[in-house]
Amino acid sequence: MEATKWILCPICGRKTHNKIREDTEMKKFPLYCPKCKQETLVDVERFIVSVCKENI
Template sequence: MSKPDIITDWLHCPICGNKTRLQLRADTELKNFPLYCPKCKQESLIDVKNLHVTVIKKSEQK
């Protein structure tokens, strides 16, 4: 029995565009998720559904 092919993709920072440490599957759903980017050190509040990322709020620069 073979495993079904599941589409995965890296989650990219909505501010700087670099890859974060998270990987998404096609069936992943996130709501009000605080995404932290280790590269630009910013946090964004996002929603994810069907590999489509929607930015709710970007954090203010300190």
């Protein structure tokens, strides 16, 4: 069974509605946080979530 984790909001640190697996890779993913109501572009690779420097 693959390991999964919830993506945490980079702004408030709370759990979002998205889950990722260890082999998940995303570029410029628009992550929406239902708690702080912010949308942030993130890059995900091997459970590491980083804020994308380029804002569209």
